[in-house]
Amino acid sequence: MPSWNADQYLKFGDERTRPCRDLAAAIALPQVHRLIDLGCGPGNSTTVLAERWPDVQITGLDNATSMIDVARSAQPHHRWIVNGIAEWAASEREQFDLVFSNAALQWVQDHESLYPRLFERVFPGGALAVQVPAGFNALPHRLMRELAPPDIRVRQWHSNEPAFYYRVLVARAARVDIWQTEYQHVMQNADAIVEWYKGTGLRPFLEAMAADQRENFLREYTDRIRDAYRPQPDGKVLFPFLRLFLVAYKPQHHG
Secondary structure (H helix, E strand, O other): OOOHHHHHHHHHHHHHHHHHHOOOOOOOOOOOOOOEEEEOOOHHHHHHHHHHHHOOOOEEEEEOHHHHHHHHOOOOOOOOOOOOHHHHHHHOOOOEEEEEEEEEHHOOHHHHHHHHHHHHEEEEEEEEEEEEEEEOOOHHHHHHHHHHHHHHHHHOOOOHHHHHHHHHOOOOOOOOEEEEEEEEEOOHHEEEEEEHHHOOHHHHHHHHOEEEEEEEHHHHHHHHHHHOOOOOOOOOOOEEEEEEEEEEEEEOOOO
16 A cells, blocks of 8 residues: 555645535435544545534544544544554444545455445445545556556556446445546646646555656656646646545345
């Protein structure tokens, strides 16, 4: 797993938080008493959830101590756990009205078994709500793989097609809502797109490289991004970003 830098990640806090707001707004639960925010990062998603359900008891979980430190400092009244999502899903039996994850599960392996395990952590009548990036073959990601030195092998993020997630959850759920949204982020320039990915998708590549490799890679990657994302009349660039959303609702009672 790459290490995470909260400052780099939050350079685009508004853009990264917007899908979280959209997911939270789509959750049709009459009441939420307890929720867990999986992969909470520096707490920007947790803030959204606290605004959506002001009286809720919140637990935030992330495997990066640096992220949890930022979240705990800003929101000390919540409960914070340093742990991996897969480890938590496999070992814990605690249940919540809402198991929520914004842009984190793409870094976790074996979605076929992971999502049902997460759904087991939902109280009857509650929901599992997830948002993950869906543009693995978008140009910026293709360029990362194409330009990386041949000896570099990294564990990249991944997500599946909507039908995959519907299939693994529908037998257990009362209802599964699933959709995709392609955001058109307005960026100051093409270099801002590179900065965006330095906080996420580029990190495992950059951390696997020697200093000279990293410098050459970033120079060529930035040139290719500039070629691909041409300025609009105001000098800014449009940055399309596809995301997948799902909300799976648990039946009120088993049986």
